[in-house]
Amino acid sequence: MIPDDDPSRSLTVAHPDAPGTTYVSLVDNTYAMLVTGAQTDGRYCLIEMRVPDGGGPPPHRHDFEEMFTILEGEIEFTFRGEKHTVAAGSTINIPANAPHNFRNASGAPARMLCMCTPAGQDEYFLRIGDVVAGKDAPPPQLSQEEVAERRRRAAELAPAYRSEFL
Numbered sequence: 001m002i003p004d005d006d007p008s009r010s011l012t013v014a015h016p017d018a019p020g021t022t023y024v025s026l027v028d029n030t031y032a033m034l035v036t037g038a039q040t041d042g043r044y045c046l047i048e049m050r051v052p053d054g055g056g057p058p059p060h061r062h063d064f065e066e067m068f069t070i071l072e073g074e075i076e077f078t079f080r081g082e083k084h085t086v087a088a089g090s091t092i093n094i095p096a097n098a099p100h101n102f103r104n105a106s107g108a109p110a111r112m113l114c115m116c117t118p119a120g121q122d123e124y125f126l127r128i129g130d131v132v133a134g135k136d137a138p139p140p141q142l143s144q145e146e147v148a149e150r151r152r153r154a155a156e157l158a159p160a161y162r163s164e165f166l
Contacts, residue, residue, distance in 0.1 A: 012039045016048045016135055025139040026129035029055045033126070037119025045122035047114045050135060051075065056103035062163040065117050066094040068102070073110030077102045099166055124161035128154040 014034035015021075022033045035046040051073075059078070068075070074087040079100045086092050094100050104110045114121075128150060130140045142150070158164055 006041075009041065014046065022126070023132050023134055023137065024125050024129035025132045025137070026125055027055065027057060028052060028139045030132065030135055030137070030139070031125055031129070032135055033122050034113075036122045040119060042119050044115055044117040045119040047116075047122060047125070048135075049112050049114050051102075051104040051110045051112070053104050053107055053109065057101055059099060059101040059166040060158075060163055061097055061099045061166065062121075062161070063096050064120065064162055065096050066121075067115045067117075068092050068094075069113045071111045071113060073104065073108055074106045075102050075110050075112060076105045120161050124157060124163070127157055 012035055016032040016034065024031045024033065029052070030050040032048040032050075033045070034048055035044070037043075037045050048071075049068075056075070068077075068086070069091045070086050070088045072088050074085055077084045077086055077092055077094075077100060079094065080098055084092070116122075130142075132138075132140070155165060
């Protein structure tokens with residue numbers, strides 16, 4: 001049986017240029033929080049990721065599904081130690097708990113959508129990154145101490161967000 005409609009939940013229309021979009025700089029990438037867990041009752045989150053050449057996170061894994069759709073450029077995903085180059089127009093799904101990372105090794109900027117289910121990655125990024133003014137805002141110039149503090153915070157908070165760095 002399908003439950004009754006929940007009128008307390010509203011329609012969400014997301015666009016990376018919309019007023020009120022939150023942008024987070026994280027390891028020189030810029031992430032736009034398009035649809036948050038707060039808007040989906042924790043079911044999923046959707047993040048637009050702008051990844052400069054050379055950008056991407058270190059190897060990690062987490063206890064939730066993660067799906068990426070490449071919108072522009074190409075991204076190299078390493079999944080369980082095997083590299084896969086994924087070009088614009090393609091979608092890749094990373095199963096929960098699988099070791100992986102991605103890197104833009106294309107020589108040009110790339111852009112992709114990332115959906116995590118359930119939500120939580122949006123909150124994690126907000127807690128470990130730096131909010132910036134917009135999608136084209138430069139990353140903050142951090143001192144070595146500030147970079148070390150961000151890494152410490154990311155590692156410290158990872159278990160609370162069902163993630164592990166490898």
